[in-house]
Amino acid sequence: MSHFRSNLRDLEFNLFEVHRIHEYIDRLGEVDRDTALDIIREIDRFAAEEWAASFVDGDRSEVKLVDGEVELPASMKASLNALNESGWNLIGLEPELGGTSIPPSLFWACQELLLGANPTAMFYGGGPLFARVLSEEGTESQKEIAKLMVDRNWGGTMVLTEPDAGSDVGAGTTKAIHVEGDTYHIEGVKRFITAGEHDATENIIHFVLARVPGADPGTKGLSMFIVPKYLFDEEGTLGDRNGVVATNVEKKMGLKGSSTCEMTFGLERSAVGYLVGGVHDGIRQMFRVIEHARMTIGTKSAATLSTGYLNALEYAKQRKQGADLARATDKTAPKVEIIGHPDVRRMLMIQKAHAEGLRALWSYAAYCQDQVLVSDDPERWEKRSDFLLPLVKGYSSEKAYELLAMSLQVLGGSGYTQDYPMEQYIRDAKIDTVYEGTTGIQALDLFFRKIARDQGVTVAQLSADITEFVKGGIGSDELSGERETLARMLDDAQAHLGVMVNHALEAMAGSPDEIYKTGLHATPLLESLSEVVIAWQLLRHADIAIPGADDDAFLEGKVASARFFVAHVAPKIAARRVAAELENGALMDMSVEAF
Numbered sequence: 001m002s003h004f005r006s007n008l009r010d011l012e013f014n015l016f017e018v019h020r021i022h023e024y025i026d027r028l029g030e031v032d033r034d035t036a037l038d039i040i041r042e043i044d045r046f047a048a049e050e051w052a053a054s055f056v057d058g059d060r061s062e063v064k065l066v067d068g069e070v071e072l073p074a075s076m077k078a079s080l081n082a083l084n085e086s087g088w089n090l091i092g093l094e095p096e097l098g099g100t101s102i103p104p105s106l107f108w109a110c111q112e113l114l115l116g117a118n119p120t121a122m123f124y125g126g127g128p129l130f131a132r133v134l135s136e137e138g139t140e141s142q143k144e145i146a147k148l149m150v151d152r153n154w155g156g157t158m159v160l161t162e163p164d165a166g167s168d169v170g171a172g173t174t175k176a177i178h179v180e181g182d183t184y185h186i187e188g189v190k191r192f193i194t195a196g197e198h199d200a201t202e203n204i205i206h207f208v209l210a211r212v213p214g215a216d217p218g219t220k221g222l223s224m225f226i227v228p229k230y231l232f233d234e235e236g237t238l239g240d241r242n243g244v245v246a247t248n249v250e251k252k253m254g255l256k257g258s259s260t261c262e263m264t265f266g267l268e269r270s271a272v273g274y275l276v277g278g279v280h281d282g283i284r285q286m287f288r289v290i291e292h293a294r295m296t297i298g299t300k301s302a303a304t305l306s307t308g309y310l311n312a313l314e315y316a317k318q319r320k321q322g323a324d325l326a327r328a329t330d331k332t333a334p335k336v337e338i339i340g341h342p343d344v345r346r347m348l349m350i351q352k353a354h355a356e357g358l359r360a361l362w363s364y365a366a367y368c369q370d371q372v373l374v375s376d377d378p379e380r381w382e383k384r385s386d387f388l389l390p391l392v393k394g395y396s397s398e399k400a401y402e403l404l405a406m407s408l409q410v411l412g413g414s415g416y417t418q419d420y421p422m423e424q425y426i427r428d429a430k431i432d433t434v435y436e437g438t439t440g441i442q443a444l445d446l447f448f449r450k451i452a453r454d455q456g457v458t459v460a461q462l463s464a465d466i467t468e469f470v471k472g473g474i475g476s477d478e479l480s481g482e483r484e485t486l487a488r489m490l491d492d493a494q495a496h497l498g499v500m501v502n503h504a505l506e507a508m509a510g511s512p513d514e515i516y517k518t519g520l521h522a523t524p525l526l527e528s529l530s531e532v533v534i535a536w537q538l539l540r541h542a543d544i545a546i547p548g549a550d551d552d553a554f555l556e557g558k559v560a561s562a563r564f565f566v567a568h569v570a571p572k573i574a575a576r577r578v579a580a581e582l583e584n585g586a587l588m589d590m591s592v593e594a595f
Contacts, residue, residue, distance in 0.1 A: 002048040003055055003421040004117040005310035009554050010356060011040060011109050014363040017544055018537075021105050021367070024374050029101035036106050043088055043110050047117035050082040058120045058257025059424055063198070065249040070197045070259045072124075079121045080200050084153050088114070093128045097135060097150050104369035108299055108362060115296070116303030119428055120257040122296075124195050129292055130156025130207060134226065137277045137285050139182065142226070145205070148236040155204040158289050159227075159263060161192045167441055169209065169283070170218035174265065176210035176225060182275040186210050186227055186244070187266035192435070196261030197229075197246035204229040206244060206263070207289065208273060209282050224282035225273035227265065243271035254427030291389060293436045295365070298392030301400035301432045302358035308407035308425045309351035315411050315420075316344055338410070347406050352557070353538070353565040354403055358396045360537035361530065365392050383458045387450045388533070394442030394523075395530035397432035404429055443522035446529070447500060459497070459529075466490055466536045478546055479539055482566045486535050489570050492577040493528040499580045500525060516588040524576040531569040538562035 015021050015036070022033035031039065054075035061073040083089045092107035093099020115122055127149050135146035149156065165171040174188025186208055197204070206227040215221035231239040248262035265271035276285055316339040323333035324340055338344045365388040371381035408415035408422040415422045433439050451459050470487045474480050500518045507515035542562035545555040 002052045002117070003307070003311070004048045004052045005307045005314065006044050006048065006113055006116065007306055007310065007355075007359070008041065008044050010359060011112065012037065013541070013554075013558070014359060015040075015105055015109060018360075018541055019105060019363065019367040019370075021103055021370065024370070025103055025106070027374050028103040028370065029106075030095070031100070031102055031106070036102070039091070039102070039106070040109055040113070043091075043113050046082075046086060046088060047113040050086075051079055051114060051121065052117040054079040054121060054257070055118045055421075056424070058118070059254075059428075060256075062251075062256045063249060063259045065197070065246055065259075065261075068197070068245045068247075069199065070246060070249060070261070071199050072259070073257065076121060076124075076257055077200050079118060080124055083114075083121070083125060089125055089153075090128055090150065093132060093150070094135070097128070097131060097147060099128065099150075103373075105363065105366040108295065108366040111296065112299050112303045112306075112359070112362070115300040116307045119300050119304065120255050122300075123255070123258045124155065124198060124200050126158075126195070127154050127156045127201070127205075129289065130158075130205060133207075133285070133288050134205075134276065137224075137288070138226075139278050142274065142276065144234070145226070148232075149205060152203070152236055153201055155195060155198070155201045157193055157196055157204060157206045158286070158293065159190045159193050159196075159206050159208040160286065161190060163189060163191045163262075167438065170220075170222070172209060172211065172222065174208070174210040176212045176223060176273065176275075178212065179272075182278050184210075184212070184225060184273045184275060185266060186225060186271040186273040189247075189265070190263045192250065193261045193263045195259055196263045197249075198259050202230075203232065203238060207276075207286065208265070209286055210273070212280065215280070219283040222282040222286075223280040224276045224285045226276060227271055227273040231272060241269075243267065243269035252431075254424070254430060290436060294389055294393040294442075295362070297432050297436050298358075298365075298389075298394075298396040299362045301396040301429060302355070302362055304425050304429050305351070305358060305400040305403055305407075306355040308404045308422060309348070309355045311421060312351065312407040312410035312415075313339075313348055315414075316348060319411075344410060347410055349560075349564050350568065351403050351406055353561040353568065354399055356541075356558070356561045357534040357538055357565055358399065360541065361388070361396065361534050362392050364533070364537050365389065380458075380461065383454065384462060387446075387454075387458045387462065390442035390446040390450065390526060391530040391533060393436065394433075394439045394446075394526050397429075398439055398527075401426070401429045401433055439526070440523055443526040444519070446526050447518065447522050451497070452501070452504065456501075462533075463490060463494065466532065469536060469540065473543070477543070479542055479562070482539055482542075482563055485566050485570050486532070486539060489528075489532050489535060489566075489573045492573045493525070493532050496521065496525055496528055496573075496577040496580045499577075499583075503583075513585065513588070517583045517585050520583060520585070520587065521576070521580040524579065528573045528576050531573055535562075535566050535569065538565050 057075040090099040131146040131149040162172045176184040208225045209222045246261040247264045250260040319338050320335040324336050327333040368385040372378045404426045470483045503514045503517040539562050542559045545558035549555040
């Protein structure tokens with residue numbers, strides 16, 4: 001039986017009852033509402049069966065590097081072959097590349113199902129994304145390579161990180177030496193490259209950031225190159241092995257079936273690379289992949305917490321242990337299912353509210369991506385989508401990892417064993433807070449790029465929409481109290497932000513150390529803003545659910561999740577505001593030795 005537990009009803013509720021994508025879906029692709037529902041339901045079946053089949057074996061059969069080659073377990077290759085044969089690997093890809101156009105919201109719903117069922121396998125399936133980027137950014141000849149990538153199921157990788165640079169991408173030293181035209185030789189070592197080497201596809205096209213001699217320092221001096229594992233001709237016929245090799249495979253805490261490699265370029269033979277688009281615009285080009293990856297990680301986190309919670313819920317409904325607390329002194333009282341115990345219910349409700357909340361967060365971000373394509377004001381929606389991205393990636397990854405431990409806790413000692421998927425969920429999820437920019441980096445991006453550089457316009461517009469929702473029902477509906485609490489949450493988050501802005505202004509005015517106070521509270525701000533947005537979305541859900549809640553347990557649960565989430569997070573947001581207001585910067589004055 002599959003480990004994977006999906007929440008198809010909630011996915012459909014987000015898409016069609018909250019965001020009502022069926023009202024504009026025909027403007028964004030080749031599907032209507034019925035087709036969209038068929039797609040989600042079939043991918044749900046596929047995810048739980050063929051796709052999830054290698055989830056455990058991929059973890060137990062850790063990948064190994066032998067003579068520069070990585071051979072994946074047969075089960076993993078079977079899952080990947082099933083994905084390719086089903087055509088679901090091309091969902092959302094442009095028709096001119098062989099795919100099926102669908103709205104971003106529907107695409108990310110499909111991704112949640114696949115990421116929840118087998119995240120390790122998903123990291124081998126990125127070829128179509130890289131093909132899309134190359135098709136849009138490349139030269140005319142490179143557009144043909146993009147078609148080959150899709151037609152022949154070639155893999156793709158994002159090659160940024162270097163051993164001495166880490167997250168400081170601009171400190172990279174990998175060289176690109178010009179040969180002729182758009183052809184270069186790449187020399188250097190990159191680290192932590194997901195799916196950098198494997199045998200699930202005949203060729204891999206590496207997207208590599210490197211610096212030509214004399215280029216500017218920092219990220220502005222980086223260019224992007226495609227470096228194939230095997231050289232090939234115009235027809236796609238493979239030739240000689242290129243000079244890019246895996247020189248190590250990382251031993252990891254989780255995602256063990258994913259080959260995370262050290263890649264060395266130009267070690268024993270020249271690593272031939274081609275300048276993408278014929279222009280030295282690497283960081284902008286690569287960020288198209290990075291932003292997609294960040295949304296992927298946030299969706300993966302939400303998916304893993306959801307299946308973790310649903311596994312815990314299933315166990316709690318079946319496992320009998322102890323008497324009902326109200327009859328604890330009665331030695332003859334029968335044992336009850338543990339879902340009857342208050343502390344277990346508390347843990348389950350925290351998980352439920354957050355699992356639905358993280359789905360609401362990525363779903364709203366995806367809806368904003370839809371609006372970029374269909375609204376009369378695409379710039380406004382694009383800025384809102386950009387603003388939400390660090391929330392989706394940063395908050396979702398942190399909260400999912402935290403609460404998956406609670407999913408395990410519900411199972412007690414059984415959860416700590418490999419008889420249940422919880423321990424693997426936790427190990428596989430931890431990396432989400434780290435890669436594609438740590439949570440701290442997401443928080444700095446949120447404050448300095450998405451708020452300060454924007455002069456607060458986007459966050460003000462978002463706040464206005466939340467305020468309008470609050471005023472729409474205060475004193476007149478069943479959620480009146482929760483709306484008032486949401487208003488206080490928004491006020492606390494705005495006050496927290498205001499304190500940080502003041503410190504930043506003082507730093508600019510001649511007191512540079514004041515910026516430390518901003519930095520100390522950037523991640524808490526990301527948490528608070530995320531929780532405000534989630535509370536708003538969950539209350540929207542509850543507003544829709546209330547009319548049918550008496551007759552439908554799912555809708556009853558939607559109302560309960562919203563109310564619980566608001567009550568649970570409101571005090572935390574208030575506390576973060578107070579902490580920001582009381583900050584004196586003493587932590588930055590503390591000597592290193594005192595740590």
